[in-house]
Structure formats: C-alpha cells, structure tokens
Amino acid sequence: MSKLHKINNVAIVGAGIMGSGIAQVALLSGYQKVALIDVSEKVLMKAKESIQLWIQFLNTEEKFNELIANDYVMQNVMKNTTFEKIRNSFKSVGILAENFTVDEIIDRLICEVNLKNAVSDSDFIIEAVPENLDLKIEIFKKLGEYSPSHAILASNTSTISPSKLGQSTNRPNKVIGMHFHGSFPIRGRLIEITGGNRTTEEALSFGYQVAEKCPSIAGDRFTLRLKKETPGFVANRLTLARAIHLNWILDNADLQEISIDQLLAGGLRLIGLDIVGLDTIYNTWKYLEENLSPDFAPGEVITTLVRKGHLGKKTGKGFFEWKEGKPIIKEVLVDDSTKEFLTVNRDKNLALAIRMNEACRLIEEGVIKGYGTINKVDIIGDNRQETFVLGWEKYKKWSEILENFAQKLGKPYLKPCDMMKFGRFKDFP
Incomplete structure (x- = not known):
C-alpha cells in the first residue's frame, strides 16, 4: 500500500448543506483540486452556486455585512475584530487572504456524479451523506475500491462508529471520523476527530492537519481528538x-x-x-x-x-x-x-443536569481527559456557558433531579452516573 506524503486533492461525497460547506472550506484551504460528488446534477449545481456565493460574501465588506446581518453569533465575534482583519487572515478566509480571486478558487472545484471518476486521484475523502448506516457502508466500500490505496477515508458522521465503517473497506486503518460540528463549517470552530479500532496514528494525524487548515470566520479552529470512539462523539x-x-x-x-x-x-x-x-x-x-x-x-x-x-x-x-x-x-x-x-x-435545571451527566459519562468512559475539554466544547463548539462552571456546586441537587425524572419516565439511562453523583469529576481537570 502506497504511503501518503502530502494532501493535494480532496473529495467530498454528498453535496447537501454540510457537504457543500465542507467543500467550501476545502477550497479556501488551498488544495489543488476539490471534487464534490452527488447522485444529482441539480443538487451539485445548486451547491456550486452556494459555494461561489459564500466566497463572494467573504470577499468584500459590503457582502460580508449582508451575510452576518441576522447572525447573532457572528455579530458577537465582530465586536472583537474587524472585517479587514478577517479578510487578511488565512485562518479566517484561507487563500482569499493570499489574493486568490473568487474565480481562481472556484476553478479548483470539480462537480461529479460519477464516484469512481471523482475519487480516482484523491488523497483525502470526506463522506457527508445523510446519517444512514447502510448508505455510509455502501459508500465506504466503493471508496475503498475506487480511490488510491494511500487515500484517507473520513466520515462527517455525528454518531456512527468509524470501526463499523472501516469494516466495509479494504483499508480500515485509514478510516477516521471527522465531525464538523455546527450548522455550517465556515462559521463553526469545532471539528472532532476520532479513529476506529484499527485506525493508524498516521491517518489521525492527517485528519488533524486537514481540520486545522480549514478556515473559520468565527475564530481559531478547535480540533478535538477523542481518546476513544463513542456514539455521538462529544458535542452531540x-x-x-x-x-x-x-x-x-x-x-x-x-x-x-x-x-x-x-x-x-x-x-x-x-x-x-x-x-x-x-x-x-x-x-x-x-x-x-x-x-x-x-x-x-x-x-x-x-x-x-x-x-x-x-x-x-x-x-x-x-x-x-x-x-x-x-x-x-x-x-x-x-x-x-x-x-x-x-x-x-419540565424542570428548568433538567436540561443542564442531563448535559452534565453525559459529560461525566464521557470522562468516566475515557473518551476525554476531563471537564476542561467539556468547558472548551461548550464555549467554542456551542457558544454557551461552561457546563461544569454551572454545575460545580449543584451536582448533588442535579443528581436528585435526574434520579426523580429517570424513575418517573422509566428511563434508567437518565440516572446520574457515579462520576456526577459523587462529584468525582472534580479530580479530572
């Protein structure tokens, strides 16, 4: 099996909202070719128009202000920066900051309905189709057959195990989960990376490099590498x-x-x-x-x-x-x-209690190191106050709420785990 030295060509399978958004940040990252694949030519043309429009929005202050007019998250971001700083930063707009024109960037985009043709020279492939296990397995099997043996196969799944996807390919060691968290990649900051049970460190390292290179207008990227895979990753x-x-x-x-x-x-x-x-x-x-x-x-x-x-x-x-x-x-x-x-x-504290309990489970299961990671996901990934700051002194009360609701609903999963119930999370910063 040939070895990957550098990523030049990237492919995205699925041209929906997330797929087209990932293609956009891949283009702005400066790869030589970005292939966008879908079974529908109509969907592909719509995606291409959307990508071009978004890049145009990032190109001038007038267009950018139109873009964020109803976006309270970006309006908060703009309180601490200026359009000029964003426009001149690779971390924010990628190669637009290096004086590439919109047309030059779009010229690197290839829209294709034929999967075999599209991925024949790809170095890194991101699957972004609907969250359907059978569909994803079918795609990963084909990607293993059609793409070069050195290519890394990533899934933008928010729930499904990379190990299960890897079983369907001829290269489970090169399969990773790469979840772009949020509604649209260019304005989100969190990307979660995880491997399957046979994924190599090299594959994870390339995934991390691709994630870190993706620009975000909301601030620096936060790429979170999970210590082990879990359904739903961390943010979800x-x-x-x-x-x-x-x-x-x-x-x-x-x-x-x-x-x-x-x-x-x-x-x-x-x-x-x-x-x-x-x-x-x-x-x-x-x-x-x-x-x-x-x-x-x-x-x-x-x-x-x-x-x-x-x-x-x-x-x-x-x-x-x-x-x-x-x-x-x-x-x-x-x-x-x-x-x-x-x-x-409904209890006003129930949602917070459920969230904190799930965070404690992630620590307990060894998916993440400790509460510091969760607090960072809260701030950067979800634009909310830190779960463990809110619950630091309330975990006993919240555990009681969970016990009562778990019993009332007949749903034992909602019961507080020991990490939360006994405050053991405080030992895992």
Missing part, C-alpha cells in the same frame, strides 16, 4: 441525551390530546429538529438506541412524522409548516392543560 453526546426526555414529552402530550402547535406555543423548542431533518434525527436516535441505550428509541410522534414523509424544512412540513425556507409561526393561545403539562414535566 452532550445534547442527544435530552432526546429521551423530549420523546417522552411528545408522546405523553399526544396521549393527552395536546397538539404540537400547543406545545410550540408553550415554549417547546423543536425548530432545530426540523432544520436538521426529522429523518436524520430519527436515524440518529435509532443508532443510539442500538449502540448506546434502548432509552434512545424514537417515540411514536416523530416516527409517525417520518413515515408520512414530513421531514421538516426540506419537505415543507415537520413539526412546523415551512414556506420559502421559513417556518410558519401560528398564533395559538396556550390552554391551561398545556401549561400544566409543561410545568409538571
């Missing part, structure tokens, strides 16, 4: 455990004939699920049900929506109805039964 593990409670809320509200519109009007946040896609959410929860705990099983409400094809923003209907890419917000008066249901079944 911290949030996904809340799905257990959310499924229970949705299903029990349905049993009490409380509508989704009532729950939304009462403050239940579901828009993020619609944006991601309810099929992706469903597949993620199914994978966690099978690989982490049965308590992650998708509930009846979301299962019914997926079976009906109501997948959220991309189909025009999910928990919300969507028109021209925007949710239709209905004016609904919240009735007393909904208010009582939400008051009884």
Whole structure:
C-alpha cells in the first residue's frame, strides 16, 4: 500500500448543506483540486452556486455585512475584530487572504456524479451523506475500491462508529471520523476527530492537519481528538441525551390530546429538529438506541412524522409548516392543560443536569481527559456557558433531579452516573 506524503486533492461525497460547506472550506484551504460528488446534477449545481456565493460574501465588506446581518453569533465575534482583519487572515478566509480571486478558487472545484471518476486521484475523502448506516457502508466500500490505496477515508458522521465503517473497506486503518460540528463549517470552530479500532496514528494525524487548515470566520479552529470512539462523539453526546426526555414529552402530550402547535406555543423548542431533518434525527436516535441505550428509541410522534414523509424544512412540513425556507409561526393561545403539562414535566435545571451527566459519562468512559475539554466544547463548539462552571456546586441537587425524572419516565439511562453523583469529576481537570 502506497504511503501518503502530502494532501493535494480532496473529495467530498454528498453535496447537501454540510457537504457543500465542507467543500467550501476545502477550497479556501488551498488544495489543488476539490471534487464534490452527488447522485444529482441539480443538487451539485445548486451547491456550486452556494459555494461561489459564500466566497463572494467573504470577499468584500459590503457582502460580508449582508451575510452576518441576522447572525447573532457572528455579530458577537465582530465586536472583537474587524472585517479587514478577517479578510487578511488565512485562518479566517484561507487563500482569499493570499489574493486568490473568487474565480481562481472556484476553478479548483470539480462537480461529479460519477464516484469512481471523482475519487480516482484523491488523497483525502470526506463522506457527508445523510446519517444512514447502510448508505455510509455502501459508500465506504466503493471508496475503498475506487480511490488510491494511500487515500484517507473520513466520515462527517455525528454518531456512527468509524470501526463499523472501516469494516466495509479494504483499508480500515485509514478510516477516521471527522465531525464538523455546527450548522455550517465556515462559521463553526469545532471539528472532532476520532479513529476506529484499527485506525493508524498516521491517518489521525492527517485528519488533524486537514481540520486545522480549514478556515473559520468565527475564530481559531478547535480540533478535538477523542481518546476513544463513542456514539455521538462529544458535542452531540452532550445534547442527544435530552432526546429521551423530549420523546417522552411528545408522546405523553399526544396521549393527552395536546397538539404540537400547543406545545410550540408553550415554549417547546423543536425548530432545530426540523432544520436538521426529522429523518436524520430519527436515524440518529435509532443508532443510539442500538449502540448506546434502548432509552434512545424514537417515540411514536416523530416516527409517525417520518413515515408520512414530513421531514421538516426540506419537505415543507415537520413539526412546523415551512414556506420559502421559513417556518410558519401560528398564533395559538396556550390552554391551561398545556401549561400544566409543561410545568409538571419540565424542570428548568433538567436540561443542564442531563448535559452534565453525559459529560461525566464521557470522562468516566475515557473518551476525554476531563471537564476542561467539556468547558472548551461548550464555549467554542456551542457558544454557551461552561457546563461544569454551572454545575460545580449543584451536582448533588442535579443528581436528585435526574434520579426523580429517570424513575418517573422509566428511563434508567437518565440516572446520574457515579462520576456526577459523587462529584468525582472534580479530580479530572
């Protein structure tokens, strides 16, 4: 098997929102060729237009201000910097800062429907298709057959094990997980890297190099190398455990004939699920049900929506109805039964307690070193206050809350782990 010395050509499989976003940062990173692959020529053309538009937005201050007009995260970033500093920084805009024109950058992009042709000379390949295990396995098998033997095969999965993907290829030692956390790579800062049970240090090292080279307009990249693989990696593990409670809320509200519109009007946040896609959410929860705990099983409400094809923003209907890419917000008066249901079944500290418990599990399982890593993920990855700062003195109270809710819901996964219950996390900075 030939040895990889330098990455010149990069390929991305899947031209959806994440795939096109990864292609954009790969182009800005300065690779000689970036191949973007999808089964649909229409999707590819739309992706190319989007990539070009985004790079144009980064090129002039007027366009950049249009880009961040409704982006509160970037508006906060801009309080501590200027467009000129961003525009002249490789870490922010890549080779745009080195006076490459938009056209010169776009000329390096190859859009292709034929996977075999597209990856024949690739050095580093990132799969970014929907979170469907069978689909990913099929793609990784083909990548192993079609790409040069030295090529590294990465997956942008947010949940699936690199070991499972590696089993389908002729090079499990070159398969890594490379999760771009956030809604869009150029404005996110966190990338998570993990290997499978046969991944070499060399493959992980190349993955780390690629991640660190990806520009971000929000600040310096934070590339987190997990000590061992785990379903959901780190950032998503911290949030996904809340799905257990959310499924229970949705299903029990349905049993009490409380509508989704009532729950939304009462403050239940579901828009993020619609944006991601309810099929992706469903597949993620199914994978966690099978690989982490049965308590992650998708509930009846979301299962019914997926079976009906109501997948959220991309189909025009999910928990919300969507028109021209925007949710239709209905004016609904919240009735007393909904208010009582939400008051009884939600605790303002529950979400924080679930997050801290999951963070403690990650330390307990040896996935990360300690609470310092979690706090960094909170700030850089999720733009939120540090979990362990909030819970440092409250872990006993929060453990009681978890015990009570785990019993009430009949979901043992929500019980506090020993690391949290006894405050042992304090010994793992």
